[in-house]
Amino acid sequence: MLDVSLVGTGGMVPMPKRFLSSMIARLNGRMLLVDCGEGTQVSLKNLGWGFKTIDAILFTHYHADHISGLPGMLHAINNTGREEPLKLIGPKGLVIVVDALRVIAPELNFDVEYIVLDEEQNKFFVSDIEIDYIFVEHSVKCVAYKFEVYRKGQFQVEKARALNLPKNLWGKIQKEGKAIFEGKEYTEDMVLGEPRRGIKVSYCTDSRPVKRLVDFAKNSDLFVCEGMYGEDEKLQKAKENKHMVFSEAAKIAKEADVKELWLTHFSPSLNDPEHFIKNATDIFSNTKVGYDNMTTNILFKD
Amino acid sequence: MLDVSLVGTGGMVPMPKRFLSSMIARLNGRMLLVDCGEGTQVSLKNLGWGFKTIDAILFTHYHADHISGLPGMLHAINNTGREEPLKLIGPKGLVIVVDALRVIAPELNFDVEYIVLDEEQNKFFVSDIEIDYIFVEHSVKCVAYKFEVYRKGQFQVEKARALNLPKNLWGKIQKEGKAIFEGKEYTEDMVLGEPRRGIKVSYCTDSRPVKRLVDFAKNSDLFVCEGMYGEDEKLQKAKENKHMVFSEAAKIAKEADVKELWLTHFSPSLNDPEHFIKNATDIFSNTKVGYDNMTTNILFKD
Numbered sequence: 025m026l027d028v029s030l031v032g033t034g035g036m037v038p039m040p041k042r043f044l045s046s047m048i049a050r051l052n053g054r055m056l057l058v059d060c061g062e063g064t065q066v067s068l069k070n071l072g073w074g075f076k077t078i079d080a081i082l083f084t085h086y087h088a089d090h091i092s093g094l095p096g097m098l099h100a101i102n103n104t105g106r107e108e109p110l111k112l113i114g115p116k117g118l119v120i121v122v123d124a125l126r127v128i129a130p131e132l133n134f135d136v137e138y139i140v141l142d143e144e145q146n147k148f149f150v151s152d153i154e155i156d157y158i159f160v161e162h163s164v165k166c167v168a169y170k171f172e173v174y175r176k177g178q179f180q181v182e183k184a185r186a187l188n189l190p191k192n193l194w195g196k197i198q199k200e201g202k203a204i205f206e207g208k209e210y211t212e213d214m215v216l217g218e219p220r221r222g223i224k225v226s227y228c229t230d231s232r233p234v235k236r237l238v239d240f241a242k243n244s245d246l247f248v249c250e251g252m253y254g255e256d257e258k259l260q261k262a263k264e265n266k267h268m269v270f271s272e273a274a275k276i277a278k279e280a281d282v283k284e285l286w287l288t289h290f291s292p293s294l295n296d297p298e299h300f301i302k303n304a305t306d307i308f309s310n311t312k313v314g315y316d317n318m319t320t321n322i323l324f325k326d
Numbered sequence: 327m328l329d330v331s332l333v334g335t336g337g338m339v340p341m342p343k344r345f346l347s348s349m350i351a352r353l354n355g356r357m358l359l360v361d362c363g364e365g366t367q368v369s370l371k372n373l374g375w376g377f378k379t380i381d382a383i384l385f386t387h388y389h390a391d392h393i394s395g396l397p398g399m400l401h402a403i404n405n406t407g408r409e410e411p412l413k414l415i416g417p418k419g420l421v422i423v424v425d426a427l428r429v430i431a432p433e434l435n436f437d438v439e440y441i442v443l444d445e446e447q448n449k450f451f452v453s454d455i456e457i458d459y460i461f462v463e464h465s466v467k468c469v470a471y472k473f474e475v476y477r478k479g480q481f482q483v484e485k486a487r488a489l490n491l492p493k494n495l496w497g498k499i500q501k502e503g504k505a506i507f508e509g510k511e512y513t514e515d516m517v518l519g520e521p522r523r524g525i526k527v528s529y530c531t532d533s534r535p536v537k538r539l540v541d542f543a544k545n546s547d548l549f550v551c552e553g554m555y556g557e558d559e560k561l562q563k564a565k566e567n568k569h570m571v572f573s574e575a576a577k578i579a580k581e582a583d584v585k586e587l588w589l590t591h592f593s594p595s596l597n598d599p600e601h602f603i604k605n606a607t608d609i610f611s612n613t614k615v616g617y618d619n620m621t622t623n624i625l626f627k628d
Contacts, residue, residue, distance in 0.1 A: 037402065038365070038367065038368050039368065040371060040372050061398075062364050062365060062367070062368075062394075062397075063365050065339070065340065065364070066340050066342055066364075066365060069342060070342050086430060088431055089398075089401075091430060092364075092397050092398050093364060095364075095390050095394050096340065096363075096364040096391075096394050099338075099339070100339065120429070121429050121430065124427070125426070125429065125430070127422070127423050127427065128388060128389070128390040128393060128394055128423065128426075128427070129390055
């Protein structure tokens with residue numbers, strides 16, 4: 025099970041009832057945070073998942089509303105007594121920006137490790153979550169992220185029997201991935217069926233609706249996407265500021281055939297995003313308007 | 327009239343219902359902000375005084391909880407269309423810290439002017455408020471501020487008559503400070519009585535209760551002072567962390583003979599500061615426990 029929560033859903037400016045866009049994902053008690061604007065720690069406190077097991081903070085880009093909360097977040101994590109390293113992940117510029125902001129968070133009890141994303145880099149794992157990314161189209165270099173949890177195939181009794189593997193090792197090979205019997209090593213791929221469908225969550229702010237987002241988000245269980253403006257009449261403004269209107273996010277969700285779309289990163293001028301939901305649901309019916317601390321638990325399907 | 331509001335009242339960590347310690351003062355529509363931690367702009371938005379006429383942001387020191395909201399605040403002020411310069415004021419270190427934080431707020435439509443406070447510097451005016459300061463005792467260089475609004479003496483009819491100043495110039499000399507009559511310049515000091523009592527507000531976080539605070543805050547209409555911990559049992563902790571317990575703040579208020587004491591900068595562990603108010607009121611009865619957006623309008627006394 026992957027738990028996902030929107031820590032904040034606002035764009036540009038943190039507001040009394042809407043903190044800046046951020047998402048957190050939790051698997052087996054370990055967490056990844058995406059973006060960390062001013063006030064993210066406050067909303068995260070409301071959520072109640074704690075700070076200690078945040079293993080990575082991923083940045084889409086370095087506009088202030090996506091990273092201004094980092095010094096405070098580092099202090100909050102430090103206050104938990106964490107000593108394990110923390111990964112900071114983002115496109116080029118990461119080290120310069122973080123180094124500068126740490127003028128007010130110089131002393132931490134844990135190491136900070138950087139993963140700078142470039143065009144060539146492949147997917148990688150943090151904790152048990154595989155992280156993939158693509159570059160999207162904003163006014164500065166900006167990435168969209170995909171989080172994937174894999175699920176092994178089912179144990180195949182007939183395969184184990186055909187190998188003459190004794191029953192008392194069946195549990196061990198599933199748990200530890202291998203077992204030794206009569207001097208020979210048996211690995212799990214010898215006794216498991218085809219890998220089963222896992223869990224896939226995609227996240228994109230801030231960007232225009234580029235074509236490659238469709239392939240990237242393909243078949244996601246959850247696609248969290250910016251919808252800076254609700255009405256199509258704001259399309260020109262969205263183009264100028266390199267953002268999307270609701271209907272554009274819905275179109276990506278539809279073409280990518282995702283299970284569910286959550287809209288986020290609302291303009292401060294968008295008082296009631298729910299008012300414009302039809303602009304999205306007319307195109308992709310399973311769209312929800314995000315709100316701070318909106319949470320879901322995504323289960324493996326059987 | 328001087329309007330004063332506590333923008334936030336928390337220490338160390340911004341919390342869902344208590345933002346970080348900060349105070350704003352407003353005179354004739356122009357504002358001074360003291361300290362700007364993460365979330366200050368959110369609480370200031372709740373207050374509703376706007377951002378455009380903030381003429382200066384004063385820092386007591388550069389621990390993250392007192393300055394981490396600066397990049398967002400600069401953006402918020404910039405979004406109002408402000409073009410007048412903004413003064414940033416604080417002890418040594420100001421330029422280095424602000425320059426670093428501006429990595430995420432590099433482009434502003436207004437100039438930033440620095441006033442770096444040192445031991446020698448005299449009081450100075452920003453807008454019509456005189457600013458004074460002293461160095462207090464914290465784990466880093468830290469200042470307490472005093473804000474004073476002066477009030478001229480009353481117009482003395484008998485003085486004006488003795489000078490043969492015609493009645494139609496009485497208004498002009500009071501309004502403009504001078505008037506010309508028959509080729510001679512008359513200045514307001516020639517027609518006004520002794521200056522009257524003005525308004526004095528003092529502000530101190532973070533510090534131990536040093537003796538010089540008593541002289542500094544003397545006769546203030548309002549003394550805003552940190553009370554990190556409510557109970558005297560936390561005195562040792564207060565000493566170690568260079569903070570105060572409620573009773574220490576109250577003792578300064580009493581000795582300084584201030585009109586009113588507001589406690590602020592509460593420890594995150596202090597859930598209900600009101601519970602400990604008696605520890606202060608037993609020493610200085612006119613003590614109030616501060617809360618976010620607590621506001622007063624201090625009038626001239628006649």
